Amino acid sequence: MEFAVVDIETTGSTPQSAGITEIAIVIHNGVEVTGKYVTLINPRQKIPPFIVNMTGISDAMVANAPLFEEVAPQIFNLLNGRIFVAHNVSFDYSFVHYLLGKCGFQWSAPKLCTIKLSRRVFPGLEKYGLGSLTRDLGIRIEGRHRAWGDAAATAQVLTMAIEKEGMKPIHSLLAKKEPRKKIVPPFNEIPNDRSDAED
Numbered sequence: 001m002e003f004a005v006v007d008i009e010t011t012g013s014t015p016q017s018a019g020i021t022e023i024a025i026v027i028h029n030g031v032e033v034t035g036k037y038v039t040l041i042n043p044r045q046k047i048p049p050f051i052v053n054m055t056g057i058s059d060a061m062v063a064n065a066p067l068f069e070e071v072a073p074q075i076f077n078l079l080n081g082r083i084f085v086a087h088n089v090s091f092d093y094s095f096v097h098y099l100l101g102k103c104g105f106q107w108s109a110p111k112l113c114t115i116k117l118s119r120r121v122f123p124g125l126e127k128y129g130l131g132s133l134t135r136d137l138g139i140r141i142e143g144r145h146r147a148w149g150d151a152a153a154t155a156q157v158l159t160m161a162i163e164k165e166g167m168k169p170i171h172s173l174l175a176k177k178e179p180r181k182k183i184v185p186p187f188n189e190i191p192n193d194r195s196d197a198e199d
Helices: 049-055 068-079 089-102 114-121 130-137 147-165 168-175 187-192
Strands: 003-010 020-028 033-040 083-086 111-113
Touching: 003 049, 003 068, 003 089, 003 147, 020 049, 020 068, 020 089, 020 147, 033 068, 033 147, 068 089, 083 089, 083 147, 089 111, 111 114, 111 168, 114 147, 114 168, 130 147, 147 168
Parallel strands: 003 083, 083 111
Antiparallel strands: 003 020, 020 033
16 A cells, blocks of 8 residues: 655645645655655746745745646656545645646545544544644654645654554545545635644
């Protein structure tokens, strides 16, 4: 069982109207990290000031970055055949699935949410947003609200969960059928579960 742990930074909340500004993918074999990929992406639109303030990614930084379609083949190859893992997985998956589809890639993957996994494996914590969770687990994030920092931290959460409980909770979560249509929360609500706005 192989995992692709993903984090993205975006210009907004919905893939149909927003774009990705950065993506990081950590390949995990269920024991350890075996591969890493990160790149800025030109979203072809202005990045709202509050997102610039949160992520530190500016229009100038992405001006000469590749377009998503230029890196789509590499992203597809990294994700294909692996379980898609993210903190609040529906958000990241919705963007990647939509944009890969626009580039002609017929891709889908089993989804594993590390928020749900952490609630099972590390019960009783006050909050499960990435900032609070990593503090409680003693994980240091190198670059908060950047794709690489958050993806690497999420990969550590996955490692710790597997070390504590093995694969059983993961198999249980993967076996659960999700509703046909997932509603992505408005961007200003996402930090409650995904980013910890108070961090």
